[in-house]
Amino acid sequence: MLLIKCPYCQQERAEVEFSYAGEAHIERPSDPAALSDAEWEAYLFLRSNPRGTHFERWYHIHGCGRYFNAVRDTVTDNFVRTYPAGMPRPSVHDIDDAKT
Ligand SMILES: [Zn+2]
Structure with a gap:
């Protein structure tokens, strides 16, 4: 079972x-x-879809009902970290430190 840490809860x-x-x-x-x-098309429809580190929005629909951001590795499906929506994008250096 995949576990996700809500930064609010x-x-x-x-x-x-x-x-x-x-x-x-x-x-x-x-x-x-x-x-x-x-x-305009690029803004609406084009997304990065990387292999590896991906910055995503998630919604705690059956919990606090709030949106937050997550850093997930698309290869391993591991959540590296989560943080409240509105916070700046973490640096690659911070992400690499969190993976180890
Ligand atoms: Zn929550």
């Missing part, structure tokens, strides 16, 4: 309590009308 809970909510740290353009169709 401070408990590891079963994956079935959570819902994936897409890639984290996707910033909405400040002036969408100024974008070309290709730029």
